Amino acid sequence: MAGDPGLFGPRSVTWQLHGDPMMWIAGVRALYLQALHPRAVRGVVQNSAAFQRNEQGRRDAWGRLMRTADFVGTLSYGTTDAAERAGAAVRGIHRRLSATDPATGERYGVDDPALLLWVHCAEVDSYLEVLRRSGYPVGAAQADRYLDEQRESARLVGLDPATVPGNRAALAAYFDRVRPELALTPEARGVDDFLRRPPAPAPLVPARAVLWGGVARLAYG
Structure with a gap:
């Protein structure tokens, strides 16, 4: 094969799974799950244009979803250089962002490794779970290999793969360890509302x- 196959290559489980259309459902499921971590979801809600109106009063809902999809696509199928540059850009953004705990006033960075780990695990679990439930033939050995491959994606967002x-x-x-930290917060309800009814021009609401x-209901289910 000519050219740079990127971080994973055509023989990887990542290339096989990430090209399936059910990845769109899996991505929405990941957002639902990620929203259940109070500190992580505050970092998203307090910093994302998807939840904050711009000067025209609009929220960048679809932009948020498409940028996430583009990032995953670049890490999965882009050249090594493109993936490394995409990861560096995300790390740079995260270093500049922080969130505030409304109960305590604590200010913390969104690049906290514990929060990055939650986002990563919720994401890869959703990809595996949705594709397997949809009938995609992913065996136990393939699933383990996929999770091992995805340590590279975790590295690119700033985590130690180990x-x-x-x-x-x-x-x-x-x-099991993180479950006691999860909660249905007002921010999580806001993400739920966003995913079920993303802002749209009035003529497109029907x-x-x-x-x-149907996409949102299937992902939630």
Whole structure:
């Protein structure tokens, strides 16, 4: 094969899984799950244009979703250089952002490794879970190999790969540990509302209910 196959290459489980259309459902499911971590979701809500109106009073809802999809696509299928540059850009953005705990007034960075790890694990778990439930033939060995491959993606957002679950058992143990920290906060309800009814021009609201409503319900289910 000519050219640079990037971080994973055509024989990887990542290339196989990430090209499936159900990844769109899995991505929405990941956002639902990520929103259940109070500190992580505050970092998103307090810094994302998707939840803050711009000078024209509009929220950048679809832009947020498409930028996330583009990032995953670049890490998965882009050249090594493109993936490294995309990761560096995200790390740079995260270093400049912080969030405030409304209960305590504590200010913390969104590049806290614990928060980055939660976002990563919720993401890869969603990709695996949705594709397997949809009928995609992912065996146990392939699932473990996929999680091990995705340590590279974790590295690009600023995590030490050695601290990232690399198989199903380690991922399950991680979720058991973090579960007591999860909660249905007002911010999480805001993400739920955003995902079920993303802002749309008035003429497109009926179409949103028909076309997007099913996507959001399936991802939530």
